[in-house]
Amino acid sequence: MWHITKRELYNNLNSLRFALTTVLLLGLMVTNAVRHIREHPKRVQKYHNAVTESMNRLTAIAETGLYSLAQRGPGILYKKPSPLHFCAEGEEPLLPDRVDTFYNRNGRRFWRLAYPDANINMTNVGPDVSQIDWTFIIGYILSLIALIFTFDAISSEREHGTLRLTLANAIPRHTVLIGKFLGALISTTIPFMLAALVNLLILSSASVVHLNTQAWGRIGIIFCIALLYTCLFLALGLLVSARVQRSAVSLVILLLTWVTFVVFMPSTLAALASSFSSSMAYYEYEERYGQSHTELRKTWRISWRESKDEEVLRIRGEWHTEMAAGEERLRGEYLTFKVAQVQRARAITSISPAALLQHLLEAFAGTGLDRHQQFIENVQRYAREYREFVVDVDRGDPESLHIMGVREGLSQKPVNPEAVPKFEDTLNIGKDFNTAATELLLLSLFVVVLLAGAYLAFVRVEI
């Protein structure tokens, strides 16, 4: 078997395709690195400036007392840019990088979280092209390379008659197949490894990008996923090559399959899926919002009229907190509806290996929709923490009336600005693994099925 692998390897290494693919991948990876070095520092700078501003505002508010802290809220919360932006960034410009907190100073209404919509760039009238990130390089180019290395692996040897010669030696067929597979795998991995290492070398030598141990671990996982993805296309190439008599036909079939699954399937399936499942429309949301608003107002008015003077404060406080909580809940639900529709469409696109790869790379690079949802969860957890903090501080003051929502009901003592909880967005690799597990298994399943298919096809075929 090693003999066959070696022979395949030498064959491939000397061929034109090896040289061409190496040049192509190197060029793309260098572009990718240059782009990241230029853009990442700007992103990080923007994030840091925004966070500092937010923090200063929070400190200023804390100094004016507990009520303004409770009413105005923590300010805008920002999503931390991932250092692995260069691996997958396709969706990132579209997803909002923050969660707003609204409050109304005059109406003395309380703060609530407001989730911005996807920001569609209406000013871009230029051509819409895919970004050169690892998802593109692996998903499109590497898969194409894998097919080009395998489309004639069996069919051309059969055409030339060398396959018969090889099998005339007492070598079992599966050994030949595995040898060919390994040979192709190594010869596609070499240019990719080379290009990726050059990319990482450029990135790590640049002083502006800092990759920590966790980031390197993630890159390692992304490498493994890339290998798995390459295996999938190699297996597909071998399968078709074993079934089809002539290599020209095998190439046409493979390229059409590639175009269908990699280029068109993700968007076509997504469009199909999203047309079947409808989300909550904006006017529906507005309607529900209006309804809950009027209901609250009604109950509040009644209790306002019926209550005596000392209770008014309590009821007013309740009204303010209820309003904020109700609106925040509705906004959250609206976002969940929208995201759920996208998630359903994404689940269906998982039939396409390219879409699978994109989801996996996004999950491990810390970009994309899953990461955005993680960020939203972080924000919601922080919002709870923040509100609890206000309650705790208030409880610590014996002079306070302990009525949330009104100035008179809260502690009047100054608040230590240091003690106010600060928001910090974090990435959690364990969570990423959990969300990606299904997709990882699906990708492995595809590889195994295709490999088994290639084996069966090759064992049963006449030579």
Next chain:
Amino acid sequence: MLLILIRRELLANLMTFRFLVAMVGTLLLVVVNTVVLIDDYERRLTSYNTATQQHSEEVSSASTYSSLEIHLDRSPNPLSIFNAGLDRRLGNSISFSHILVPTHWDTESHSADNPFLNLFSSVDLILIFQVILSLLALLFAHDAIAGEREAGTLRLTMANSVSRSVILLAKYISAMACLMLPVIMSLLLVLILFSISGSILLSGDDWLRIGGILLISIIYLSAFYLIGLLISVITRRAATALMLSMVIWSTLVLIYPSLSVFAVNRLWDTSSQLESAYREIEQIWEAFERDRMGFLRNDEIEGEDLNANIRYGGTVGTFHTSNPTTLMYSKVETRSIGIKPEAEPLMPHVKAYFQFTEPRRIRAAERTWQVRQKALDQVHVRKANMAKNLMRFSPAAMYDFATEAWAGTDFHGIEDFITAVQQYRQTIIDYFYDKAAFSSRQWFAKDQGKVDWSDLPQFSYHRADVSIGAKHASGDIACLLLINIVLFMMTFLIFLRQEV
């Protein structure tokens, strides 16, 4: 002789299994995507219809002249199924009033759909043709000469007294005939699906546009076939030709467009231009404000706040919008108020005030628009055009741009709509002048009933003529043709001088 060769080539191409596979694959993809695209178009159309209806109701609810704000919607272009272009991506709803001239950059989307769905890239029929047909052309061409040379049949053919030019021509004609077959068949299938769906109504103009798209598709196909043929003539072995073709294909179709946009984004920075434009706009409004305050100081009403003296309920909108990044700047002053009984003697002065300020305000708004338009076009359009020009080295991009222009979904097509809206705003202003609206009481007061909007001029917009689209596409088509001719000449010359 030419005919015999063509027949041989045709048969050799048509009878192959790879042709069958390619044909079936293309047709399947086209059919599935057309169904999806038609469905998408129908949804956009429904959303457009609801939005227009809602907005036309809003117009008649304005109770005074000054509070009139008109929202207009852009209908989806049925040919966006062929090339989506900017039709889906840009905003399709725009609003204006007498103090705001809308530009391209103030559009919004109907709020009916889920913006997160834009995470998925969209497909159109031209993308399918662009990717698959170029691939097929290269697959057919790579072994046309190199394959025959390897097999020795080329030498055999030339042993008969056939000139080399005839062989080349025969190969080109027959391959093009074969490749056109899937194009024409998929177009027919698309048209059949259109007629089944029933929601897509094509005008005579649209048929011409589809014809233009077919023509460009054929020229594009021919360009890629000739690239393949050139490679096939140059290389000794078919396998080498194939590798070269694949690399060139992936570079031209997949990689190069991304690279050129990346390069333009790197080189282009335009923040300073906006700053100077913003200062200019601020000056325009300062001058207006000086005039206004001068008038108020000299008239007979006490104090400088009109509302305090005359207002009796109703709504007042006096606010100031400014945004340095979109260059949005205006001082709005709209009223829909009741009048205090004791303020009745002041009415002539108030009318005089509006008669003085509003034409000036409109002039300021128009001058703002001129500055804005120029500055924003500098920033956004020039950048896009640079990226486009750089992309034009790839025939695939040229194909995309040319079909976009024919379909009317390019920037010019969308701009036509904006221009129509701007003209409509002008007719509304003229209508105000005709009715002497600025000096009328109904400009600000609603106490004498709502304005009668029944004779308000209606907005109508028709897409530009097909000849305009053809004109915008002509540069790209000429370029594609030039590429064709140059490639054919090169192939021919190299093939003539080559040893077989």
